[in-house]
Amino acid sequence: MDASNPKIELGPRAVCQRCVLPESKPDIWLDGAGICNICRDFDKQNNGHEQVKFLESDFIKILNQNKSKGKYDCLIMCSGGKDSTAALYYMKKRYKLNPLAFTFDHGFETEDALENIRNAVDILGVDFILFKSDFMKEMFAQIVRTGSKAVLCHPCSIWYMGVTFDMAARFDIPMIVAGWTKGQATHQPLMSRCGCNAHQAEFVSMSKATQAFLDQYTQENPKYKDFPRSMEEVLTLAKKRHKAMVVSPHWFLPMDAGVYVEILKKELKWKFPRLSYPGLSTNCYLNFISVHNSMKHFGYTHYHVEMSKMVRASLLSRQEALKLLEINFDHGVLQHVMQKFDSVKGLK
């Protein structure tokens, strides 16, 4: 990556008039009316009808079936963002469960995110595990420094989910609760953290690039020889060891983020991070490099995919989505993150 000149030139990409995906062949193309193939497929699949909505009563049924089986009722994946902090809040306060909060720090978490988590677990009085490891650093460095098209967030979510399942197994916890929004939901009962289902048309090129990278890199580097190549592999391995289901309260609750953010601010001292992309989100430092690279290589990011889903489902307006997706973060952050890789040796 050329971090000395980090300005992203988008060029004259046309954007779908209905969602926020830009034309990006071969995966995304626009028809004569300026509507993308993903929106057209959505219409065909839904045949003009609304998608089946999940109700809170469905969620309560799931909770009742799984709670009170051990010390903890659920393991909560806490990133410090509004959605996962709300998930933690709901489990403890709304459903009166005993959660174990779990945060994963690959060395690139921001102080703002960690502070939000510490405040939330202190105020709610829940047990908390901070898992910190630099295991992935060489792999990340390889992607970043060689200009690979592999999407940083993909191997990261593969690793993250693997570690999360291990944690659930270690404490014998039957439910993993994520803060995934409706835009991140793909297939139940589990999907990747970023909603990146390799089989979805919007992710084909990104997934192929990540797969090609992983195939070669894990073969050449003994340290990563057992690294799973896909989310499916993580799931298969996890199921052999311990059965834990993954759910998100956001799939079932009608509340939108504006409502729960106010509660979190008031009750858990939660704050928006100073640096964010997309707007009003909380992400690690690597996210900014991942966004930069995805825009450069593919013309869009997994956030465009998530928000497009929400726009199609009328959960977000196209205008709001376009605004949240504007790239206006200070590019000095790219330089800052690149420096973190300066000491990593052994690049091929």
Ligand SMILES: [Zn+2]
């Ligand atoms: Zn579209």
